[in-house]
Amino acid sequence: MSFQLDQFLPYRLSIAAAEISSRFAARYAAEAGLSIPEWRVLAHLGHSGAVSVRDITQRVHLDKSVVSRAASRLQEAGYVAKSGHGKDRRLIVLQLTSQGEELMKRLAHVADGFQMDLLALLGEDAQAFKAGLTRLLERSDW
Amino acid sequence: MSFQLDQFLPYRLSIAAAEISSRFAARYAAEAGLSIPEWRVLAHLGHSGAVSVRDITQRVHLDKSVVSRAASRLQEAGYVAKSGHGKDRRLIVLQLTSQGEELMKRLAHVADGFQMDLLALLGEDAQAFKAGLTRLLERSDW
DNA sequence: TTCATAACGTTGCAAGTGCAACGGAGTCAA
DNA sequence: TTGACTCCGTTGCACTTGCAACGTTATGAA
Structure with missing residues (x-):
């Protein structure tokens, strides 16, 4: 029996993740x-409060150039405000505007609903699936 | 308690998949x-035998332009041979060369080893994790 | 047969990404 | 204080991707 790509775990994981990301992306x-x-920058800012580009970069798994450009677009759209850091003038402090907070509140509902659908779909495998995901994410040092 | 991106299932799934894909990609x-x-085209051809670009496109979740270009590069590298389809001259039949078969044999070993590492990491959650993945992939009609 | 329609693989192009380099700003030892 | 080094966010650039064309070939109804 030869190797079967469609039974290969990394492949299946990749397809499932892409599919789900794309479906959720369509919603927001x-x-x-x-x-x-x-979306990632907005969501992180909603929870973190005022932080720098670097902080976001480290936490949302995006290159700093991507975060920088996303932040600029969010600023243009009126969801994010940029300001200087008082002590370290290399830093830029990002923060949701009230409009951004409002949007994030709506999106949090959408996200929660989406996640509930997902968990329902996983059914009795949900807990172990989440646990497995945690194992994969923790062992980031191979 | 506000929305937390790093607890959000689609996000965690996406990060884990990207991480694992990238680690495995580094190996091949x-x-x-x-x-x-x-890799996907090669792996599919290894299992399917001679098939058209369209067949591959449908099965490996890649745009036909991506498959077309990947096949061309594999041909240049000597791993894949292109030939015309006897009956339908729109089709191009792709097939591994003996060199391609040999490479695929080696890569199948690498892939199997990688998957075993992954399953070991998942431990007792492995079965349910795979089952959950299957549920996600089956319900592709939302 | 003829002609409109669809399917095949390739290619052109706009958009996004990752990496490297940049100017500006902070740090710390000499 | 100076000067070398590091870190910040932005920008330029090469590369890949997804989509929409295109030419070619097959299909099917009139």
Whole structure:
């Protein structure tokens, strides 16, 4: 029996992730015209409060150039405000505007609903699936 | 409690998949200088035998332009042979060369080893994780 | 047969990404 | 204080991708 790509775990994981990301992306694209990096930056800012580009870069797994450009677009759209850091003037402090907060509140609902659909789909495998995901993410040092 | 991106299932899935794909891609890039689309095309051909670009496109979740270009690069590298289809002259039949078969044999070993590492990492969650993945992939009609 | 329609693989092109380089700013030892 | 080094966010650039054409070939109804 030869190697079967469609039984290969990394391949299946990759397809499933792409599929789900794309479906969810369609929802927030319809809601607010956001791209994936923009969604991630917005979502992180919603939880973190005021932070620098570097902080976001480290936490949302995006290159700093991507975060920089996403932040600029979010600023243009009025969802994010940029300001200087008082002590370290290399840093730029990003923060949601009230409009951004409002959008994030709506998107959090959308996201929660989406995740509930997903968990329902996983059914009895949901807990172990989440646990497995955690194992994969923790062992980031191979 | 506000929305937390790093607890959001689609996000975690996406990061884990990207991480694992990238680690595995590094292995076959080192072994044979292949890109992800090239690996997928090669792997599919190894199992399917002679098929058209369209067949591959449908099965490996890549745009036909990506498959077309990957196939051309694989042909240049001597791993794949293109030939015309006898009955339908729109079709191009792709097939591994003996060199391609040999490479695929080696890569199948690498892939199997990688998957075993992955399953070991998942431990007791492995079965349910695979089952969950199957559920996600089956329900592709939302 | 003829002609409109669809399917095949390739190619052109706009958009996004990752990497490297940049100017500006902070740090720390000499 | 100076000067070498590091870090910040932005920008330029090469590369890949997804989509829409295109030429060629097959299909099917009139």
